Amino acid sequence: xxxxxxxxxxxxxxxxxxxxxxxxxxxxxxxxxxxxxxxxxxxxxxxxxxxxxxxxxxxxxxxxxxxxxxxxxxxxxxxxxxxxxxxxxxxxxxxxxxxxxxxxxxxxxxxxxxxxxxxxxxxxxxxxxxxxxxxxxxxxxxxxxxxxxxxxxxxxxxxxxxxxxxxxxxxxxxxxxxxxxxxxxxxxxxxxxxxxxxxxxxxxxxxxxxxxxxxxxxxxxxxxxxxxxxxxxxxxxxxxxxxxxxxxxxxxxxxxxxxxxxxxxxxxxxxxxxxxxxxxxxxxxxxxxxxxxxxxxxxxxxxxxxxxxxxxxxxxxxxxxxxxxxxxxxxxxxxxxxxxxxxxxxxxxxxxxxxxxxxxxxxxxxxxxxxxxxxxxxxxxxxxxxxxxxxxxxxxxxxxxxxxxxxxxxxxxxxxxxxxxxxxxxxxxxxxxxxxxxxxxxxxxxxxxxxxxx
Numbered sequence: 034x035x036x037x038x039x040x041x042x043x044x045x046x047x048x049x050x051x052x053x054x055x056x057x058x059x060x061x062x063x064x065x066x067x068x069x070x071x072x073x074x075x076x077x078x079x080x081x082x083x084x085x086x087x088x089x090x091x092x093x094x095x096x097x098x099x100x101x102x103x104x105x106x107x108x109x110x111x112x113x114x115x116x117x118x119x120x121x122x123x124x125x126x127x128x129x130x131x132x133x134x135x136x137x138x139x140x141x142x143x144x145x146x147x148x149x150x151x152x153x154x155x156x157x158x159x160x161x162x163x164x165x166x167x168x169x170x171x172x173x174x175x176x177x178x179x180x181x182x183x184x185x186x187x188x189x190x191x192x193x194x195x196x197x198x199x200x201x202x203x204x205x206x207x208x209x210x211x212x213x214x215x216x217x218x219x220x221x222x223x224x225x226x227x228x229x230x231x232x233x234x235x236x237x238x239x240x241x242x243x244x245x246x247x248x249x250x251x252x253x254x255x256x257x258x259x260x261x262x263x264x265x266x267x268x269x270x271x272x273x274x275x276x277x278x279x280x281x282x283x284x285x286x287x288x289x290x291x292x293x294x295x296x297x298x299x300x301x302x303x304x305x306x307x308x309x310x311x312x313x314x315x316x317x318x319x320x321x322x323x324x325x326x327x328x329x330x331x332x333x334x335x336x337x338x339x340x341x342x343x344x345x346x347x348x349x350x351x352x353x354x355x356x357x358x359x360x361x362x363x364x365x366x367x368x369x370x371x372x373x374x375x376x377x378x379x380x381x382x383x384x385x386x387x388x389x390x391x392x393x394x395x396x397x398x399x400x401x402x403x404x405x406x407x408x409x410x411x412x413x414x415x416x417x418x419x420x421x422x423x424x425x426x427x428x429x430x431x432x433x434x435x436x437x438x439x440x441x442x443x444x445x446x447x448x449x450x451x452x453x454x455x456x457x458x459x460x461x462x463x464x465x466x467x468x469x470x471x472x473x474x475x476x477x478x479x480x481x482x483x484x485x486x487x
Contacts, residue, residue, distance in 0.1 A: 035439075037125065039279040041203065042229040044222070044359075044407045045123050051284025052117055054089050056126070058278050066090045068146065068265065078129050078276025081138075081268060088146055088265035089282060091117055095264045100145050102154035104180075104250040107261035111214070113145055113158065118262030121209035123285045127227065129201040130168050132274035137165035138197075141267030142208040142219070143259040147181050156181040157250035160259050161267060162219050162239075164206050168273040171195050175219050175237050177244060177259070185244040187219070188237040195225050203279075205231055209287035210260055216240035216399045217258045218287075231409050233390065238397040288362075288405055309362070309435035313353035318346045328434045333401065336366045338430040339420075345376075346429040347419040350436060355381060358438040359410040361389075362403040363418060365396050366430035372398035373429070374421040377406055379413035386417065393421055403435060410438060 037043050038055055047053060057064045061079045062072040069087025073080040081087065088095070093115055100114045101107050112118040119142070128138055141161035149155030159181020166173050174189035195202075203224035210217055221235040239258040247257040266282060317325040319339040325348050327335035339346040352358075358379060365373045373396040378386040389408040396404055416436050420429030 036229070037281050037283075039281065041125055041127075041279060041281070042224075042231060042409065043123065043125075043283070044205065044231070045207065045283075045285035045287060046289045048121065048284045048286045052091050052119060052282075053284065054092075054280075054282040056278065056280035061278075061280075066092065066094075068095060069268070073274075075131060075276055076129065078127075078131075078278050080131060080274055080276040081270045082132065082274030083270065083272065085268075085270040086146075087268040089268070091115060091119060091264050093117060095145065097146065100158050100264065102157045102250075104157055104160070104247060104252045104257065104261075106251075108252065108257065111260070112262040114264040118264050119143075119266055119282070119284065120262030121285050121287050122207070122266070122282055124206040124208070124266065124280075124282050125203065126277045126280035127201055127203050128166070128197075129276040130198050130273070131276060133169040133198050134273035136168045136271050136273035138168060138273075138275045139163055139165040139267070139269040140204075140206060141178075141269065142206070143217070143261065143263050144178065144267065145263050145265050150182055153180075153249060154251070160250075160263075162187075162208055162217065162259060163267070163269075164204075164219065164221055164235075166197055166204065168197060168275060170197065173221055173223070173234055175221065175235055177239060179244045179247050179257075179259075180250050183244065183246055183249075187239065187243055188235050190234050192223065192225075192234060195223075199225075201227060203227060203231070207285070207287070209285065211238075211397065211399055212288060212402055213400065214260050215258070216397060217260055218397065229409065233394075233408065236394055238399060240397065240399045288403070309437045310352050310356060310358075312350045312436070314351035315348065316351075317348040323430070328431050331433070333364060333432045336430050336432045338366070338428060341420065341422045341427040341429055345419040345421045347417050348431065348434070349383075349415055349417045350434065351383075352414050352416070352436065355412050355414045356438060357410045358413055358416060358436060360405055360407045360437040361416060361418065362405050362433075362435040362437070363396070363431055364401060364403045364433040365423075366401075366432050367425075368396060368401045368404070369399055371423040371425040372396055373423040375429075376419050376421075377408075378417045378419070379411050380415040380417070381413055383415050387411065387413075398424070401432070403433060 141163045144161035145158045147159035161178045171192040175187040177185045205222040207220040218238045222231040241256040248255040315325040323338040380386045
């Protein structure tokens with residue numbers, strides 16, 4: 034997988050023509066597209082403290098007057114303000130806690146700036162999926178704000194052996210729609226030691242089960258997921274103080290493999306095809322006549338099935354040789370009718386296994402299509418998926434599985450988050466036609482930001 038301009042691992046490729054933003058570490062408070070004031074500076078970080086709100090706007094700018102107040106209109110057209118609103122995004126930044134008051138470092142998606150408190154319809158732009166990190170502990174939570182102010186708890190966790198005050202850490206948040214635009218998934222990854230080892234700690238899909246008051250904003254569905262794009266992304270604090278740097282936001286292809294070039298080890302078989310790596314063998318803990326090979330026949334009408342007697346039923350894929358793996362896609366039988374519990378492990382030798390999902394996780398329960406599980410790239414020969422039943426029964430039934438992975442672009446220097454080498458373009462790409470001279474330009478003199486912060 035590739036790294037971004039700051040050398041931080043990216044999980045999903047940048048969408049063709051999608052919006053991007055890269056923090057200017059030297060001048061963030063005055064950077065174009067940053068709405069807000071009250072930033073401070075401490076230890077190389079831009080700090081947010083007290084009753085603080087800032088927003089990162091889309092490249093064409095934020096206009097409060099152009100934002101719809103009618104959430105059903107947002108559903109129908111797919112955006113709040115503009116067709117290029119932030120929608121399916123990968124958000125990454127490094128965080129340092131400076132004042133650990135009983136507060137949260139909070140980041141919000143799918144809403145815009147707002148001032149109304151329950152004043153309809155103005156409050157209807159005050160929607161968000163908010164990811165909050167405890168400033169004085171190990172808790173991380175996802176909450177849905179269907180309008181301002183109407184909060185609903187979605188998911189939360191306590192990270193064992195970690196405290197947010199231990200030192201700087203990286204947080205990565207993916208917020209994206211299902212392929213049919215009927216549900217929204219929010220995933221949270223944590224890199225505790227700044228070593229690009231991102232571990233998924235939360236994975237929540239809103240398919241309309243966490244609120245019942247969206248009709249206040251004229252939605253036909255009172256539990257409407259926030260499926261629209263929005264012109265801003267929120268950075269927030271209420272009491273404590275935290276700093277950020279190396280922040281990036283990219284609109285992504287949520288169902289694509291991680292960006293970057295081909296495996297530098299060469300060999301066509303090491304490069305994933307549209308259906309992932311080929312496999313030299315598939316075995317399973319058991320079956321009912323629906324055999325393991327059905328999961329690699331390209332036919333969603335066939336499946337592998339096995340009954341879970343309590344310990345989980347597994348299916349194992351042999352890639353033939355060690356290859357970099359960072360994503361497994363699974364299509365579940367009746368996946369739009371029930372939620373399956375599962376975990377993914379990898380092994381170099383079929384004897385030593387490493388968990389890649391942080392334990393048992395859940396499928397979305399909203400689709401029979403392929404659902405992606407991503408993790409930091411690992412070299413392995415074997416991939417094992419273990420199912421633990423579903424919300425209806427103890428059967429484990431999978432129709433298709435794809436295994437993907439790419440290595441970093443071997444060309445030196447920074448890498449294009451969209452895949453391939455080279456330096457990402459600055460915010461205003463039209464002002465630069467000769468990329469070879471980008472780092473020799475005097476950005477302050479010409480009035481443009483330096484996206485790399487060097």
